[in-house]
Amino acid sequence: MKIHEDAFKIIEESINRVKPDEAVKAALSGRDFKGKVVLIAIGKASWNMAEAAYEMLKEKVTGGVVITKYDHSRGPIGDLEIFEAGHPIVDENSIKGTKRVLDMTSALGKEDQVVFLVSGGGSALFEMPMDGVLLEDIMDITDQLLKSGADIVEINTVRKHLSKVKGGKFAQHCENTSIFSVVLSDVIGDPLDAIASGPAYRDSSTSEEAMEILERYQLSVEPHILEVLKIETPKDLKNCETVITGSVTALCSAAMEVSESLGYTSYLLSSTVDGEAREVGRFFSAMAREIRNGNSSFKTPCAIIAGGETVVKIRGNGKGGRNQELALSCAQGIEGLEDTVFFSVGSDGTDGPTDAAGGIIDGDTAKKLREKDIPLEVYLDNNDSYHGLDSVGALVKTGPTGTNVNDFMVLLVNER
């Protein structure tokens, strides 16, 4: 059916547009860097981002460093120095790579340009302790904070103050040079000081907060660590420009554009959807019913689009993921609606511990499941969306996509 084909086109094309290489090309396209360019890429997607940037800037690049996760390099890129390092735990290779970055950028001047490619995972891959602090100190404090029940924001606040590159301090290090950052965002709401711990973005956490956190969890640290914590992270950086790309916002925009090109009037509701997966599916089904009965403000043919990252409260012991559960729940609410298709898909191609990216359902899905003798509710109750959707051919499988910008969900309703 055409509407299913359209849905698959939207999935494929939207994800393609937020892949690291495409995202970097879009961000760099039309930019003219005057002097020589040093290319620094950190994070899990850094190899792909660096390759794309190198291809565009080739003759201008005088050198650079790529730090990615083990097994994530796919070979040499020009004369860039490529490091593979520890993730999610910092290791000696993270430090080695970071040292090369600091060395290479320490003597740059006004006429130079750092192109800084940032993706998720950068916190572990790009790290150098402040002078007088050991990597072991940072690991020990992190460990103590974790055991005391500190949350990730608190832990990062402390770590930024112990690091020589996090919390805007990398930009401070190259303060005589311009830094153009291209950030592939995997954090909802795109908080630039949180993605990869914000090496080239003004920090919103303070030295005072870091001290309070140690006090709150009654951590004992040595005096020299306390001295370092007192050094404030930069609150104002004049040498930085940042472009967010390949974020969930970009994913949603892509879905809008592709849907429009296929003839659907498209509406973006939100790119920061959180909440319980099945409840989000339920809300989408309530909108679908209204579109079908003709009272909705959305007129057919239309595409209702949202992005974000939902959660699943595990009650059963089935197999599934948040996108699959969201789709299955929506199938319950749209049973019987014609020419109505909905999908929820994770942009990384991996939804939960499964080989599916998400689910795609329509008004017949619930009936088909009942005819197979296991009603939808049973799968839903057992958090077994994978097997439920699989039994009626409603899984979306893209394979690993090489990008990770959260999830998106699209409701398509056609004219009757």
Added chain:
Amino acid sequence: MKIHEDAFKIIEESINRVKPDEAVKAALSGRDFKGKVVLIAIGKASWNMAEAAYEMLKEKVTGGVVITKYDHSRGPIGDLEIFEAGHPIVDENSIKGTKRVLDMTSALGKEDQVVFLVSGGGSALFEMPMDGVLLEDIMDITDQLLKSGADIVEINTVRKHLSKVKGGKFAQHCENTSIFSVVLSDVIGDPLDAIASGPAYRDSSTSEEAMEILERYQLSVEPHILEVLKIETPKDLKNCETVITGSVTALCSAAMEVSESLGYTSYLLSSTVDGEAREVGRFFSAMAREIRNGNSSFKTPCAIIAGGETVVKIRGNGKGGRNQELALSCAQGIEGLEDTVFFSVGSDGTDGPTDAAGGIIDGDTAKKLREKDIPLEVYLDNNDSYHGLDSVGALVKTGPTGTNVNDFMVLLVNER
């Protein structure tokens, strides 16, 4: 602030438009009934509906019967016969009133007109067992079904087949006459064969289903009851016309119109929202954030409208209602947004076991609660939305409104 005033105007004016009297006037306005009119009104809102109809049709009304709940009559209406009867349990007065209706309508002819005003509660107030069946039989079977775990749809299927007026059989009784029904809907999706058990609407349940239900729950009934169950409910009624009014759909339409008149571009998302109250609030907050950041398809000033009936999973032991909890949850998600107001309100004016109709919140609500030393999360975790909202003046109190067409929720976002 103007946006708050606007919100209160939308609440008041929208509910006014779906009050039983206004709803009846709107439904009857412009209609010209040729012959004499018999006015029959059943349900909890029947007195108000009958009074409004009587005022409009006065000289044409040759007689009529009103059956309402005890203490719901507010005095005589012309020469209509007014009965007060049992609800939610049928009693002898329900039967007495229903007998008068059947007597009064049995001799009507083609030139006559029954104006039939239906509201919630009509199932108990309008009842007459089939010949050979006793009211006690029906009560006994209902009781057995309840104890066996049968759901309300199953129970109603059986009861419709044991009743002389339910499931379209009242319309069958006056088959020589036209019946014009005005239905005040309190059931989401307006299923006309379910509201008051559909006395003048073709029935979707079958005799076969009724038998299967008895079998499923292994009920032993006497042979003469089985004989009665074999008689099919009408599947086709040519003498009936039905107007649904004062439904949640009408409530949402009113909210659209009032919002538009106040200058907000208005969008109706759904009139069948169900799901967990706090999750619906969360989805609204995700939409609000996107409107504020400018990426949403909804441009300011706008009103995002939905209706329905959510549920609350009780975890704490606080005081609240589904609308108050929904609003409180939304306040969490829109913290810090300016010129953004959201309300969720029950049209009957009573949300849960409280004297509030719902809650109205804005981007400052969460902060105000924190400044009062009890953060929003504490109220939410304890299902204590009433006290949370009350402490910052965020309750909506309308008093009982005399109507009951579910809940509505509106997000207003103004230009900055």
